[in-house]
Amino acid sequence: MSLNRPLSPHLSIYKKVLPAVFSIFHRFTGIGMSIGALLLSIWIILIALGPNYFSIFQSISSYVIFKVFLFFWTMAIFYHLFNGIRYLIWSYGKMMELDVVYKSAYIVLALSILSTLFVWLSV
């Protein structure tokens, strides 16, 4: 029945306007961090299992590519967090005027970049 019916969020046919791009990235970062949540869970399990298992994590974390991965993870966390707050405000029907939607998007972007840099400069 539902096979030939159109799906709502058509990504490929609409012009990429800024709020749509922000929405898509919210989902992309969400999927990425879902995998991240599983990895965080595995990290805790490795600690509980003991030092021999924890050394698996330590050998992986010594790679440079791990740090690069962690940097983008930090950015994804802050982006999803700040954009999520924006969506929570929308859930109350506030800040939905078109100019405010654009302005808050730029604020989210700025806050994400600044927070990520702040964290990585303090490591």
Added chain:
Amino acid sequence: MKNYANKWILQRITAVILIPLTFWFVYQCVLLSNYDYQETKAFFLSKFNSSLFFILVIAMLYHAKLGCETIVEDYVTSDKLKKVTILFISALAYLFMILTTLSIIFMINL
């Protein structure tokens, strides 16, 4: 596929819980990045730390489960594939919730 209103509300409740916990988590990660095994373990021996971590991971996995399900519902056309994928996501989320809970209980008791 019922209770969409409940899912919508739970997605937002877990989001609100995760806002302060995420800031705490990122701050702890900066500290934990310099810890060896014993220091990392000592971090979890603290009831305060392990309680917050427990709430963080459970809320995070549940929020992730709801979010991934929404994406699958939006983009997967085949009813069968949709059901199987959602079942897989739920199973994975609940499995890791249980494993995390057991790990944290195990670490506090040691």
